[in-house]
Amino acid sequence: xxxxxxxxxxxxxxxxxxxxxxxxxxxxxxxxxxxxxxxxxxxxxxxxxxxxxxxxxxxxxxxxxxxxxxxxxxxxxxxxxxxxxxxxxxxxxxxxxxxxxxxxxxxxxxxxxxxxxxxxxxxxxxxxxxxxxxxxxxxxxxxxxxxxxxxxxxxxxxxxxxxxxxxxxxxxxxxxxxxxxxxxxxxxxxxxxxxxxxxxxxxxxxxxxxxxxxxxxxxxxxxxxxxxxxxxxxxxxxxxxxxxxxxxxxxxxxxxxxxxxxxxxxxxxxxxxxxxxxxxxxxxxxxxxxxxxxxxxxxxxxxxxxxxxxxxxxxxxxxxxxxxxxxxxxxxxxxxxxxxxxxxxxxxxxxxxxxxxxxxxxxxxxxxxxxxxxxxxxxxxxxxxxxxxxxxxxxxxxxxxxxxxxxxxxxxxxxxxxxxxxxxxxxxxxxxxxxxxxxxxxxxxxxxxxxxxxxxxxxxxxxxxxxxxxxxxxxxxxxxxxxxxxx
Numbered sequence: 001x002x003x004x005x006x007x008x009x010x011x012x013x014x015x016x017x018x019x020x021x022x023x024x025x026x027x028x029x030x031x032x033x034x035x036x037x038x039x040x041x042x043x044x045x046x047x048x049x050x051x052x053x054x055x056x057x058x059x060x061x062x063x064x065x066x067x068x069x070x071x072x073x074x075x076x077x078x079x080x081x082x083x084x085x086x087x088x089x090x091x092x093x094x095x096x097x098x099x100x101x102x103x104x105x106x107x108x109x110x111x112x113x114x115x116x117x118x119x120x121x122x123x124x125x126x127x128x129x130x131x132x133x134x135x136x137x138x139x140x141x142x143x144x145x146x147x148x149x150x151x152x153x154x155x156x157x158x159x160x161x162x163x164x165x166x167x168x169x170x171x172x173x174x175x176x177x178x179x180x181x182x183x184x185x186x187x188x189x190x191x192x193x194x195x196x197x198x199x200x201x202x203x204x205x206x207x208x209x210x211x212x213x214x215x216x217x218x219x220x221x222x223x224x225x226x227x228x229x230x231x232x233x234x235x236x237x238x239x240x241x242x243x244x245x246x247x248x249x250x251x252x253x254x255x256x257x258x259x260x261x262x263x264x265x266x267x268x269x270x271x272x273x274x275x276x277x278x279x280x281x282x283x284x285x286x287x288x289x290x291x292x293x294x295x296x297x298x299x300x301x302x303x304x305x306x307x308x309x310x311x312x313x314x315x316x317x318x319x320x321x322x323x324x325x326x327x328x329x330x331x332x333x334x335x336x337x338x339x340x341x342x343x344x345x346x347x348x349x350x351x352x353x354x355x356x357x358x359x360x361x362x363x364x365x366x367x368x369x370x371x372x373x374x375x376x377x378x379x380x381x382x383x384x385x386x387x388x389x390x391x392x393x394x395x396x397x398x399x400x401x402x403x404x405x406x407x408x409x410x411x412x413x414x415x416x417x418x419x420x421x422x423x424x425x426x427x428x429x430x431x432x433x434x435x436x437x438x439x440x441x442x443x444x445x446x447x448x449x450x451x452x453x454x455x456x457x458x459x460x461x462x463x464x465x466x467x468x469x470x471x472x473x474x475x476x477x478x479x480x481x482x483x484x485x486x487x
Contacts (some may be wrong), residue, residue, distance in 0.1 A: 003118040004028045004045070008038040008052035008064065009080070018051065021107060022114065035059025035067075042071055048121040049114060054081040054088060054100075062092050069096045073163050073190045074125070076117045080105060096190075142184035144177055145325045148318035154181065154310060161308050162188035167260070169305050170283040172312030174455060175362030178283040179243060181310055186239040191279060194238030197231045202247035202460060210252055211268055220269025232265055236276040245305065246286035246297060247460065257301045280305065286460075315357045315364065322353050322364070329365050330380075333372035342372055348382040355386075358456050436471045439464075440478065448480030 005027045007018045015031045022029050030047075032038035036059055038052065050068060054061035065077050079092050079100035092100060098117050101110055142158075144151070161168055162185045170178045179198060186196045199212055207221060215230030231240055242248075248256070259265045260280065264273045282305045291297035315322060326349065330342055344352060348371075357364050371385045442453040454464035468474070 002026060002028050003048045003122060004030075005114070005118070006030050006032065006038060006041055006047045006050045008032045008035065008050060008056075008061070010034060010053065010056040010058075014053070018110075021111065025111065025115070027114075027118070035061070035064040038064055039067055039071075042068055042075070046072070047075055048125070049098075049118050050075060050077045051110075051114065052077060052079060054079050054092065062088065062095065065092055065095055065097055069190065070164070074121075076121050078113060078117065142180065142187065144180050144184065145328050146318060146321040147324065148313075148321045150313040150318050151321060154312060157308070157310050158184050158188065161185060161310075163190065165189075165279055166307045167280045167282070167305050168307065169288075169309045170281065170312060171285070171309060172283075173285050173314045173360055175360035176312040176314055177361050178285075178312055179241065181312055182239070182241040182281040182283065185281060186241075186279075189239070189279070191238050195235050196239050196241065197235040198241040198243060199231050200243045201252075202244040202462065206249040206252055207268075209248065210255065213252075214255070214265050215267040217267050217269035220267070224269065227267070230265075230267065232259065232276045232278055233274065235278045237278075239279045239281060242280065242282045244284060244286075244460070245282040246284040246288055246291060247462070250296070250298065253298045253301050257298060257304060260301075260304050286463075315360050319353050323349060325361065325364060326352060326368060329368040330372060333369045337369075337373055339372055340378060342375060342378050342380055344371075344380050344385065345382065348380055348385045351382050351386060435467075436473065439467060439471060439473055443473070443475065443478060443480065448475045448478070 003026075005022050007015055007022070007029060008031070009015050009018075010033055012033060015033060019029045019031050030041055030045075032041050035052075035056060038050070039059075041047070042050075050064075052061040052064055059067075061079055061081075065079070068075055068077060076098040077096070079097050080103060081088065081092075081100055082103050099113055101113065144155070146152070146154075158181065168182075168185060170181045172178050182198070183196060186192060199209075201209055204212060211220075211224075211228065211230070213230050213232060215228050215233060216224050218224060218227050242256075255265070263277075264275050266273060288297055288302055288306075292299045292302050326344060330344070333339070334341055352364075352367075359366070367385055371380045375381070375384045438457070439453075442457050443450070446452040446456065450464060450468075451461050454461045457464065459467075
């Protein structure tokens with residue numbers, strides 16, 4: 001493959017000379033006599049290396065460098081600078097220039113620098129093409145597995161948004177791999193060299209979430225015995241992943257919106273404005289549009305975080321990916337636990353593909369790990385894969401408590417239809433007095449385990465408990481023990 005080179009200088013004589021020099025070297029060479037003209041060339045075609053003068057009329061070489069880095073982060077830029085401008089050249093290196101050469105430059109030295117950079121560029125792109133070929137053959141993409149059309153769309157969107165700095169909202173059910181999507185965006189972005197910091201907004205109270213995000217000064221609240229750096233400061237230059245952003249309080253949402261708008265924040269208990277260069281990726285499994293309509297999520301913040309939306313599909317919408325995922329998880333588990341190579345029996349694989357996997361990839365991985373540890377032979381049987389509660393589609397695990405009717409249907413029909421549904425699916429399908437029965441069935445099916453009942457119905461534990469209170473459901477009334485909050 002020939003290297004493609006763009007020469008940019010507002011002195012026509014230099015442009016002509018360099019084009020002749022590098023055409024003889026075997027490169028495809030294009031030229032531009034201004035920064036603006038160079039950007040048009042970059043928009044219309046791929047270049048491996050750009051040689052540009054630092055001081056030009058109109059757009060400077062430094063400004064051109066920054067624009068090129070936004071459009072094609074993989075492109076290498078070499079700077080030519082007049083004598084005495086080394087300080088600016090060093091600044092260009094910090095901004096991402098590959099190297100610089102002072103005027104008057106030696107043709108042989110420039111030829112060697114370009115050859116070295118071009119070889120590196122061609123090797124890197126060949127390596128990326130090989131990785132892409134491997135991904136297509138194995139279905140692996142940044143620790144995510146899938147060849148289904150839905151997952152290919154996810155991968156394609158990641159590749160498009162990663163080089164930019166736009167805010168991304170990742171949506172999907174629990175266990176679908178939303179954090180993996182966020183990490184893939186980060187590690188394929190120009191920020192990959194900096195930190196990726198994840199914050200679970202549902203894991204802390206309002207005060208603690210704000211302390212986690214913005215930090216606090218000594219004495220800001222009880223227990224603040226020393227100044228603490230927040231996640232925004234820790235993620236400076238990198239990416240901040242806000243998981244379960246739908247559980248963030250309105251007050252904290254307002255502060256986050258201010259940071260996104262003004263790029264500044266203050267530690268709790270402090271009054272000194274701080275700034276951090278951070279890219280935001282948010283994730284949720286909640287209906288933010290409904291929350292906005294109910295006044296539980298700020299509309300202005302919603303549009304701020306949803307510049308680009310990526311929906312990660314649940315396993316039931318991409319069952320064709322399950323065999324690939326099974327192979328990947330088995331290989332991982334065998335390596336981790338020091339087990340010989342294993343495989344699923346045909347019966348186990350069929351059951352695996354048809355299973356609901358309400359916990360999505362997370363529950364599939366857990367079942368595979370267990371089977372690898374417990375199985376004695378090199379073939380994992382269905383009974384070894386699905387033991388007890390893992391058999392989600394067995395009669396013993398379906399929701400069976402009794403309502404008189406749902407939407408006018410006979411009780412048995414209602415039970416069988418509600419059994420395998422998430423709360424949202426049941427809400428869309430049925431009307432009437434089904435709601436209390438739905439939660440009772442979920443609790444009975446898990447023996448009163450609220451966390452598992454919430455996961456099974458596609459809800460957060462806090463939301464599930466709130467619904468229990470609204471509907472007047474207690475574990476004690478169901479004969480499941482009075483341990484509702486601590487279960």
